[in-house]
Amino acid sequence: MTLLTPELCAALRANAIAHRAAQEEGRREPDPLPILKLFNPMGAATWLATELDEDGDTLFGLADLGFGCPELGSFSLSEIASVRLPGGLSIERDLYFTGRFPLSAYADAARIAGRITEAEALLATAARARELARRSEIPPTPDG
Template sequence: MPLIPEHLRQRLIINWELMIVAPEAEIETPDLYPEVKLFTPNANAIWLLTELNPDTNVAYGLCDLGVGQPELGYVSLDELESIATDGFEIEVDLQFDTYTPLSKYSELAKAAGRIEDW
């Protein structure tokens, strides 16, 4: 079973397409808002994702593995799904409601050393 529900997956793909079109259309690259929050209930890892390449199943966002070094980067959903099937719980926060662009989440997380519920 896929880690991310289809309706959220589609929102990530739309953002990925937007990020491709922006430079080609010579418009400013948007500062996207996270669409999906993944987390581990018992391991303090959190991923705030903004976009997804549907061809590679690689997402982009703010990644916090719970070790005090949150960073922007890419994560393979295939790898996360394989970890989740090995007994390591990864959940989608269906109540997540974004309020700020990813750059602001990144700034706050780097200052705090982790992604917090602000």
């Protein structure tokens, strides 16, 4: 199975470019929806990706190797693709996954659940809490 189609690659690259531009311009960094979900069909490992670096290999997103401590960070597409499982299986792309919440909501919900989850109520609560926290932030004063 192809883990990364040209369409997914383009969407992931667009997010990476937008992220870099926000950093360079001093704007709030975007919190995009996950675009890609990879998973181990025989285990608990799951990855949600939002960005792809220029190298075409380094993804950024939420990684859960099944040890109860999912975390945000970078991971290698080629390393994930090289995993060989019993019975000739390998890591797969979830063909039916559509990110419905920002990555931060998936990360917050995963910390609560101890794993990446698609539980609608938990994700919605995490997204609402994040939005309320963002709205209540005190804006910086003009002099810093």
